[in-house]
Amino acid sequence: MEPCRVLVIEDHALVREALVRALEQLDRTCEHAQAGCAADAMALIESGHEFDLILTDLMLPDMSGFSLLSILAHRFPAVPVVVVSALADEASVKRALKAGAAGFISKTLSSGELVAAIRAVLRGQMVTPDFDAPAPVMQRVVRRRGIDSLSEQYGLTAAQTRVMELMVEGRTNREIADLLGLAEGTIKVHCSAILRALGVPNRAQALVVLARQGLRA
Known part of the structure; x- marks a missing residue:
């Protein structure tokens, strides 16, 4: 199986490191790149780097994450972009999906749940918070077996x-x-x-x- 190339867009270094550690715990090899803002992320993509998945926060220092989602969906529609954010309310999730996100992962998840969610995303599954579940927010994998x-x-x-x-x-x-x-x-x-x-x-x-x-x- 070829390595999966993942771009992590997150301005907080500790959160970036947590996401990278989650990628390292997956059952497949992941090559990752990191960007602390939208401008750095776009520079990486436009320089010729190819990615199989992009993980991005919504709260970026130079651009709204929703705006970045729209740009990526328009210019690079073949690359799935999944939001990893603390803004996991229903309105934000719906807005992100409408802007082009392929899924939404809450930062409130434990490390084990985060790994499971990313693993599901890499299998092509759509992961979003389940607003019918009790707090803390649980993840709902929509795709069924097969x-x-x-x-x-x-x-x-x-x-x-x-x-x-x-x-x-x-x-x-x-x-x-x-x-x-x-x-x-x-x-x-x-x-x-x-x-x-x-x-x-x-x-x-x-x-x-x-x-x-x-x-x-």
Whole structure:
């Protein structure tokens, strides 16, 4: 397995070190780079460094993390960006996802939970705080068993996969839109693409196909 290249964007040195230690505890080799601000991060990316994952805080000294998310999503859409922040309230999480984040990890997690969350992200899973769980904030891995292979099998994008996961949970288009911070029309487009990929005419049959392959609520 090739090393995973990760960029950590965090202005506090102690937090950066904690994230690097978490990367070192994973079950795969991770090559990492560090940046203390958005400008340094962009300089690394624009100099030709390629990354498989970016971890960023929202509170950066030179730019709002939400603005950085939008820039990265527009200029480097193929690189997933996951927020690691103490601002883990529901409004901030939704805003980050709407700006282009592929996930959200709370800084309130223990070191073991942080490692588990990053491991899930590197497997392609979408991790967000579970606002239905009691404090402290727990992590919710949305993807079900076998989602990685199914996503690859059907050629789904990351956004389509997230929508498919929530479809499996029985969520309506409106609920999915609210959870992901997207327009309901965008969700309908993703749903149509999922149905085409699965080769079925409607959502009910799509759920049957997915259930047969291990995806159940």
